[in-house]
Amino acid sequence: xxxxxxxxxxxxxxxxxxxxxxxxxxxxxxxxxxxxxxxxxxxxxxxxxxxxxxxxxxxxxxxxxxxxxxxxxxxxxxxxxxxxxxxxxxxxxxxxxxxxxxxxxxxxxxxxxxxxxxxxxxxxxxxxxxxxxxxxxxxxxxxxxxxxxxxxxxxxxxxxxxxxxxxxx
Numbered sequence: 657x658x659x660x661x662x663x664x665x666x667x668x669x670x671x672x673x674x675x676x677x678x679x680x681x682x683x684x685x686x687x688x689x690x691x692x693x694x695x696x697x698x699x700x701x702x703x704x705x706x707x708x709x710x711x712x713x714x715x716x717x718x719x720x721x722x723x724x725x726x727x728x729x730x731x732x733x734x735x736x737x738x739x740x741x742x743x744x745x746x747x748x749x750x751x752x753x754x755x756x757x758x759x760x761x762x763x764x765x766x767x768x769x770x771x772x773x774x775x776x777x778x779x780x781x782x783x784x785x786x787x788x789x790x791x792x793x794x795x796x797x798x799x800x801x802x803x804x805x806x807x808x809x810x811x812x813x814x815x816x817x818x819x820x821x822x823x824x825x
Contacts, residue, residue, distance in 0.1 A: 683816040686743075688750045688774060689716055690735040693727035696758050696772040700751035702815045704736065712801040714783065717794045723753070725795070731785060733769040734799055738779040740810025741822035746774070747813060748820065768803040778808040 684702035691697050699722055707713040714736065718728055728734065739747050749755050749762065758764060758772065767773035768782045783799035814821050 680817050683814050686739045686747050686813040686815050686820060687716070688735075688737045688739060688747070688777075689718070689724075689728075690737070690764075690772040690774070691724070691727050691731040691733070692766070692770045692772060693731070696764070697724040697727040698735075698750050698757050698772065699724045700747050704738075707798065713786070713798055714781070714801065715796055715798050717791065717796050719794050721793065728797065729788070729795075733771050733802070734783050734785060734797070735767065735771040735773055736781040736783055736799075736801075737774045737777045739813040740776075740778045740808070741813050742810055743777070743813055744820040747815075776808065778810045778812065779806040780804055780808075 685704065687701045687704040688698050689701050689704075699718065701716045701718070703715075703717040705715045707715050716736070718725055722728075746762065750757050763775035764772050765775070767780075769784075771782045773780055773782075781801045781804035783801050785797060785799045787796075787798040789796040789798070811823055814823055
């Protein structure tokens with residue numbers, strides 16, 4: 657039997673740093689979200705969640721201070737790319753502030769609805785944005801899948817303890 661936390665000595669107020677520390681222990685799949693604008697935008701997300709099967713809805717969070725937010729705030733469609741363990745550098749590029757995310761060596765092309773699609777990913781979806789919900793300094797985007805391909809090769813990339821890693825058998 658494991659010891660339970662001592663709730664009497666646990667902090668009553670959850671601070672942002674405590675919150676981040678706890679979620680560093682939560683392993684999450686890695687996705688890149690893209691959208692078309694005057695220039696394509698994109699960012700690495702670990703907040704991707706399946707919401708419903710009928711209709712096929714998903715959600716992800718995006719910071720309103722993100723360089724991608726001004727385009728995502730008005731985008732009708734987004735690309736959702738599930739990354740493979742071979743794509744740690746791609747994930748890092750899309751996570752890095754100020755990076756030329758769509759310059760070489762990123763391989764991409766316009767897809768359905770003009771959404772930028774990344775090459776060589778295990779799976780991708782193009783989704784129609786149906787809602788943007790305020791949530792603190794972020795927005796939760798709800799989007800409906802309208803096209804996609806689950807047939808790419810590779811095992812999933814995972815984010816855990818502040819770094820990209822792979823699943824172990």
